Structure formats: C-alpha cells, structure tokens
Amino acid sequence: MTYISLVIIGFLIGVLVLSTGGGGAAMYLGVLTTFFHLSTPVAVATSIFTAFPSLVVGAIGHYRNHNIRFKIGNRMLISAVPATIIGSLLSPYIPKKIYTWIVAVIFILLGIQIFIQIFSPNKSKKHSKYDNLKATMFGIISGLMVGVAGLSGGGPILAGLLLLNLDMVRAVATSAYILVGTSGVGLIFHLNNNINWSIGFSLMVGAILGALVAPKLLAKVDPIKFTTYVKPALAVLIIFMGIKMVI
Template structure:
C-alpha cells in the first residue's frame, strides 16, 4: 500500500511540473523494492511511461498542450537521443553530472527571472529555434543519462513563454514521446524487472490523470504565480544535487 502512495505522489508531482519523475521512480525501485541500479534504471522507464501517457491523454482532453512548440521540441530531441546514446559510453559520469548540474542552475535561474519580471513574447521564428534548441538539449540528456530531460523540457517551455500549467501539459506530451523512443532502445540492451513496481505504476497513473483535472478548476493565474517560481527553484535544487 505504501508503494501505491509513493506512486500517487510521484504522479501528482510530475503532473504539476511536467517532468518524467525518473529520479523519483529510481529511488523507490532501489530503496523500497531492492532492485539493483542496473535493473532499476530501465525498469523505471517501464514504470514511468504509462503514467506519462495517461497524463498526456488527460492534458490533451483539457486542451492544455501547445502542439506546435511540442512538435518542434520532439523533432529536435530525436537526433539528440540518438547522438546522446552513442556518445554516452565515452562520457564519465562525474563530468556528465557537472554539465547537467550547470545547465539546470542556469535554466532554473532563467525561469525564476521570467517569473518575477514582465518580458515581451519572443517572435515566432525565435520561438521555433528556441524550442528546437531546448528539444535537442533534452534529447541529449535523455540519450546520455536516461530520463533526465524532464526538468530541461519544462524549464525550456516556461522560458519560451508558456504558462506553468501549459508548460507542464506540453512537457508531458514531449516526454511521453521521448520516453517511448528511449524505452525501445533499452529493450534490446537492458534487463527489466517486469513484475516489480506495478503498484508504483498504478499510483502514478492515478495521480497523473487526476491532477490536471483538479488544477483546471482552480484560478490558473494564481496557480501559475505559484508554480512558475516553484519550478525554477526545483530545477535549481536538481542542479545542486548533481554536484553532491
């Protein structure tokens, strides 16, 4: 039952910030279910993808996805995933952590800056290239280190001018696609604990479906005023954790 509650909390969390929750799933699979890291990493993909998919369906139902920006990110992310997967074996983990940590700190700072100051909306052509840039960066991070592109995706969407709520919805769409591509690659190279974590998966699916339906009934302006700086602080936290 505790595992189901963990899953529900993760599902709510990823729906709020638009992340994939890989680090959270990984923590539960290793610390609570006792899986070895080498097995837990690909298994976290299996656990994460259904919640992302059902969350995406819910976000699509309530029309909370910017398809144009999301598609631009996905198109750029695909080659990033491929390149990242190919070069991952040549990048030391410590160097990867420092690179990702630095990126998170910069992007978290940009989200905070955008939350507390008014800025003009970027031109359409600038938004397209910025979306592709953030998508490529997220794809590289997914290819190199697994499902670690969630914070980058959500931050990039917020920086592009989407509200925190819409950024979370669009990120769910982008991450569902990237996770599916990453899972296909792992199917040929990794070992999965297929029976492990089904309660975790069920709880996450419930949280991912219910949260967007609840949020839409609230004052979205107030929600965005809280979620946007929270997202920035959370990304900075993730960045600091990469250095520890």
C-alpha cells in the first residue's frame, strides 16, 4: 500500500473519529493488524503513536470553539490516567496469543456496544446519584483499554460523558481532551515496543490533517444526524476487525 494511500486512510479515520468522540487508535490498530499483519505489540505502539498527535490537534480545535467542559473532563481523567498506567505496566507480561484475544474481544464488545446505543438509546435525561460513579468506571475501562490494548478508549469515555448529560458536540470535544491525557500516558509506556515508523508517520500525517478538519466539520453539520449515519458502519467494521484477528 502506497504512502499516499496511508495518508488518505489516516485522514478519513481522523475526520471520522474526531467528529464522533473517538481517538482513532482502535481503527488504526485494526488497519495495522488486518491489512499490514503487524504483530499486536508493534501495532499497539504504532496505533497510539499515530493517534496521539491528531488528538492534540483536534482538542486544540475544540478548545478554540469553546466546546470542552474541563470540570467534567478532569474528573474522568482522575480515574482514567491511573488505569492507563496500571494497564501499561501489565501489558508486557501478557502472552502474545492472549494479548491478541483481549484486543479482539474488546473490538467485538465495542461494536456490540455501539449497536446497543443505536437500537436502545438512553432517553432519560435526569441526573442520578450514581452518575459520578458511572463516569469513574467508564474512565477506568477507557484507561485499561489504552494501557493494555493500545486503544484510544474513546467509546467508554464518550458514553460516560453522555451519561453526565453533555450534548453530543460538547461530549465529543471533552472526549478529545481526555484522550490526549490517556493516550499520552499510554504512548510513554508503549514506546519500548517497536514502532513501525514508516507506516506510523504516513498514517499520522493524514490523521493530523483530518483532526484539523473535524472541529470545523462539527461546526457546520448536525453532529447527531452525522453520528446516526456513521455509527452502524463503524460498528460493523470494528466487529469485523476483531473477528479477523482471531481467525
């Protein structure tokens, strides 16, 4: 696959995930393992390396649009960052086969989670005394996903923010801010793995370009309708990648 193709793939993923509250590491990890057949540890390190700069660029764009809610974001970071550190410390001791299965199962569960959100949306907007606890748990799950599996953890973070009754635009923006923190910590711990620099840089260039476009895209389109159309395709793709890894 040519470097131009890699830049285009990175751009499309960057626009897609930063417009819908993700970080992109799951998508990059799926591409790296499914189409480039990189080993899981190398793909994990490369995916975080690819996603992190685009998350920073995207978060800056959302900050300029005044959509980040720092109070809620910092609350979730408090639980997500320690979980990322713990997961990163445990990941080198997990056998490659088990590691691959963990990543595959997380992919499949993420896809199923998206379908559940589509067909059984939570219509309740009332605050619950358990909201903070739920947000903390989603932060922990996200951190473990980053540390152990090299995913960005955007799915549980976005779900937690929506549980706290943020609207879609502000949930997406705050998610990008949180993921900068967790992915940055995860990248530090995964740098000891062998990053595929040529593939990683090409994807990263495209991802950064996509991150520059995403905040502007959210300002011009209805993010709820956009997410409604994108989510089913994204769920199918993530589940496919998870199954492909273990067959």
